[in-house]
Amino acid sequence: MKLMRALLAALLLAAAGAAVHAQDTAPVERWGSKELTLDGPRDGNPFLEVDLAATFRQGARAIVVDGFYDGEGRYKLRFMPDSVGEWTYETRSNRPALDGKRGKFTVGPAQQGNHGPVQVKGTHHFAYADGTPFWQVGTTSYGWTHQPEATERQTLATLAAGPFNKVRMLVFPNQDVKHQPPRFPFEGTPPKGWDFSRFNPAFFRHLEQRVGDLRTLGIQADLILFHPYDKGYWGFDQMPAEVNERYLRYVVARLASYRNVWWSIANEFDYLTNKQMPEWDRYFEIVQARDPYQHLRSIHNAMVLYNHSKPWVTHVSVQSGAIAEDFERAVLLRDVYMKPVVYDEVKYEGNIERRWGQLSAQEMVLRFWTGAIAGTYVGHSEIFKDPDDMSWLGKGGALRGESPARLAFLRQILSASPAEGLEPIDKWQEYPFAGKPGAYYLGYFGRQAPVSWPFALAKPGLKDGMRFTAEVIDTWNMSITPVPGVFELRRQDNYSFADKDGRSIALPGRPYMALRIKKALD
C-alpha cells in the first residue's frame, strides 16, 4: 500500500513536471499583455464546450483569467500583470489537453509611454495606474475598424497626429448597405445567416490589432459592446440574451489584457428597444465579474439616462445636446453621481442637415472648455456632407474640421493643470472658474466677449496678501498672453477676494477667451 502510494505520487510529480513550461523568455512589461497559446481539441464546438481559465500568481496574489478559443485548435490566455517580477500560472480546463498547464515568466518595468490602465482618481477625475493624470479629450469614430485596410491606416495616422487620447468605437459593425465590412463577428453568411454559436476569431484578431495600435499611440479604446445602428440588418442588435452573454465573456477574455480598454456597454442603449433595463444591468455585471482588471465601465444614452449611480458604473458617460453649452448645466451631473463625468456626445462638428451634426468648430470647442471648467470631460466627433458618405464619425479616415487643433491646445492647457483635476470653484454664482482653490484658476467666458475682468477670486483657500499672476488665453486663436505684474489679494466681501488696488485684466472683446491664474512663485 505504501509502495503503491509512493508510486502514484511519483507518477503525479512526473506528470506535473511535464506540464511545467520552460521559463518563458518573451519579455513582458508591467501592464503589457502576456499571451499563452495552448493546443487543444477541435472537435464539437469549442466555443460552447471547452472551459479554460488560468490562475496567475505572485506572492500571495492570485488573479483568475478566462481563456478563449482562437480557432484551428488554438486556445489562448492573456494576462496583464500590474507588477514587475516573477509570476506563475496554472490552467484549469474541462479538457485534459488544456488542464494543469503551469509556467512562470518575468515581468519587467513599463516602457516609456506605458502608464498602465486608466482608473478613477478621487471622485471626479481619472489617472493612469502609475498616477499620471489622464485628461480625457475623446473622439468618436464608430466604425473605423470595419473599413478597408487603407482607411484604417489613415485613421491611425490621423489619430497619431491629433489631440485625442480616447476613441469611442463599435465592436459590431453598423448597417452599411453600400460598403460591406470586411469581417463579421460570427461564422456565417451576411447579411443574416449567422451561426451565433461560433465566433469568427479573425474578426476579433483584427479588432485586437487595432486596439493594440491605439495602445501604441497612447489612446484609450472605449469599446462599445452593443449599439442600435444595425437596425436588424445584420441582427447583432437582436441576438438572444444567452448569445449576448457569451459574446461579452468572449470579448472580455480576448481584450481585457489591453491596458487601454474601456467598456461602454452600449451606445444609445435606449434605442435598443428589445432590451429591458435588467438585461443592461446583467451585462454590466458580466463584464464586471469577468474582467480581472476592472477597466472603466459605463453606458451611453439617447433620450433615457441609465442610472449611473448603480455600483458597477465607474464613470458617467452621457449624451446630451445641451449640457456642455453652459458650465452650470455641465456641473450638475457631478453632484448627482459623484463619479467622473464624461459628456461623450454633445452634438458634433459638421454641416449635415441633422441638427446633431451641424456644430460650428467654435461651438464644438466651446463645449470642451465649458465641460472642463465644470470639472467634467467632453467628447468630439465630426460629420461633413460627403458624396461617399465618408465621415470621421462613421468610418474614420481624415479629419476635416477646425476644432481638433483647438482641442490639442486645450489638452496642453489641461495637462499643465493641477494633477488633482479641475474642480468648480463656486458653482451657482455665474462664476465660470475651475481649478484648485488658492493655487490655480482656469476661467472661461464662452460666447461672452468681455473687454475687462475685475480681478476677483472666490474665497475658499484665500487670504489677504496672497499674490497671483495671470495669463489671457484665446482658446480659438490658441494664444497665451501673460498679464504684466502681480495681483495681490484683499478681502472684498463675504464671498471674494479682489486685487488690493482694484485692478482689472484687459480682455479683447472677443468670444472664447479664457484666463489662467496661478499663485505667484515668491
Added chain:
Amino acid sequence: MKLMRALLAALLLAAAGAAVHAQDTAPVERWGSKELTLDGPRDGNPFLEVDLAATFRQGARAIVVDGFYDGEGRYKLRFMPDSVGEWTYETRSNRPALDGKRGKFTVGPAQQGNHGPVQVKGTHHFAYADGTPFWQVGTTSYGWTHQPEATERQTLATLAAGPFNKVRMLVFPNQDVKHQPPRFPFEGTPPKGWDFSRFNPAFFRHLEQRVGDLRTLGIQADLILFHPYDKGYWGFDQMPAEVNERYLRYVVARLASYRNVWWSIANEFDYLTNKQMPEWDRYFEIVQARDPYQHLRSIHNAMVLYNHSKPWVTHVSVQSGAIAEDFERAVLLRDVYMKPVVYDEVKYEGNIERRWGQLSAQEMVLRFWTGAIAGTYVGHSEIFKDPDDMSWLGKGGALRGESPARLAFLRQILSASPAEGLEPIDKWQEYPFAGKPGAYYLGYFGRQAPVSWPFALAKPGLKDGMRFTAEVIDTWNMSITPVPGVFELRRQDNYSFADKDGRSIALPGRPYMALRIKKALD
C-alpha cells in the same frame, strides 16, 4: 372540564363584548382623520414602555396604525380612511388597558376642497388621490409654527390670501437666541436640559393644530424632520440615533393621518455633519415603514445631493442656486431620476447681503416659469432686511415681496394646463416650450426680449393642416392677450411644423414673456 371550558368561553365573550365600542357617531370624511382616545397607564415612562397599534379593516383590507402617548394617561390612534363606508378597528398593546379595544365607524364622502393626499402621478408630476392635478407652487417658512400666536395667525392669513399650495416648515425650532420659542418637543429646560426619553405632547398638539389649519386652507405641509439651523444650541440636531428613530415614529404616529403631510427627512441634510449617509437611509426607511399612507418623501440638500434614485424617495427635492434659471438646466434632473422634480430652494427674493437672499422679484418669478416649462416645480421664499429679524423665510407673518402676485398668476396658468402635466417638448434645442404634443404648448422667453416669434412647433404629435390659436402672456404684468386668427401648420423641416403662411407672433420686446398655444376648437 367541559363546564369549565364553557364558563371560560362565556367569560371571554363577555369581556370581548365589553370591549366593543358603541358605533362611533362622530362623522369622518374620506381622507379625514379618525381619532381614537383611550385611557391607559401613567406609570413609568409611557413613551418608552407602552406599545400601541390598531388594525383598521374594511372588507379584505387591513391597515395597521401606530398609536402614541399624548400625556396625562391619554393614548391616541389616528387613522385616515381612503374609502367611504364602514370600517372596524381593533387595538393591540402590551398593556391590558389598551389591548383588544374594538369598534366601528362610518366614513362619508370627502367634503368640498378635500381631494385626498398628494401622490406621484405618471413619472414627473403630482395629483391628489381623487385624480385632481396638483400643481406645486411652494414656499418656505421654516419657523412659522414656533412664533407667538398673533404671528402664527398672521401667517395663516397670509397663506390664505396667497398663491402657495405647499409650505416647507421645520418640526424642531431653529436657533433663535433673542426670541425663545413658546414650546419645545421634549420635556426639560431650555436651552439644553432635555429629557430625550419624554416628548412634550403640547408641542406636537400645537404643530398638529397648524398642520390642520393648513389642511383647511388646502395647503400641503412639507414637514422638515431634521435641520442644521439649531447649530447645537437646543441640541435637537445632535441627538443619539435611538432618539431620532423614536422621534420619527412618534411624529409619524401623530401626523400621518393628516392628508396634507409630506415628509422632508431634512433640510440641508449635508450640513448635519454628525450624521452619515446610512443614517439618512435608515430614517427614510423608518418613515416609509411606519406611514400607512405613504405620504410623499424626500430630502433637501445644501452642497451634496442625496441620491434620489433610492427607492424610498418619492420625488426629488433639491436646492440649487442656478438650476432653475435656465430650462435646459432644470430639465436635466428629470431624466436623471425619473421622478417628479421640485426645486425647493433656488435662492430667495429679498435684499439681504447673503447672495442666497437677494433675488429680485423678477428673478424669483423667472425661476418658477423656467422650472414649469422644464416640466419641474419650484419653491419660493423671501427675506428682507428687518430691524427685528422678521422674515417670511424664518418666521412667517406678512409677505413683502412682489413675486407672490405673479406666482398666483402662474398658478392660474398651470391649473388651466393639461391634467397630465407639462412635458418638455424638445429638450436640447433651445426650444423653451413644454406642454402636450399636438394639443397644448406653453413657451417662456425669460430674460430674452423678442419682438416676434415665428410660429413653429416641434414635430411630435403634429401633421399638416392642424390649426392652433395663441395667446401672448406677460408673466410680470399678468396679462393674457389673444393673438388674432388661427395658425395652420405645414411641415417646415425634419424637426418642425410652421404656420403655412409663414406668420409670426408679435411680441412687445420686453423680458418675461410667454406664449400659450392650443389646438383650435374646430
